[in-house]
Amino acid sequence: MKIQLEVEYTDGTKVEVSCSAPDIVKFEEKFDIAITxxxxxxxxxxxxxxxxxxxxxxxxxxxxxxxxxxxxEGIGAADSPKSKG
Numbered sequence: 001m002k003i004q005l006e007v008e009y010t011d012g013t014k015v016e017v018s019c020s021a022p023d024i025v026k027f028e029e030k031f032d033i034a035i036t037x038x039x040x041x042x043x044x045x046x047x048x049x050x051x052x053x054x055x056x057x058x059x060x061x062x063x064x065x066x067x068x069x070x071x072x073e074g075i076g077a078a079d080s081p082k083s084k085g
Contacts, residue, residue: 002018005076018054020054
């Protein structure tokens with residue numbers, strides 16, 4: 001299972017973040033909710049944390065979650081996974 005999110009940073013940069021199993025597990029442990037149940041009461045914090053789990057796991061930030069959120073302008077579902085090639 002993968003969840004594709006688009007993150008917009010305060011400098012205007014937009015990146016696609018691919019959240020996979022390790023990120024989803026971290027999310028479920030943090031919020032004590034199954035990802036499948038989160039959709040019924042999804043919070044901005046949930047989306048941000050899921051994206052943060054991915055970027056921190058991939059060593060794309062060394063900021064804490066709270067500091068990282070200060071660099072974010074917006075977040076949402078990505079239109080479609082980017083293809084390579």
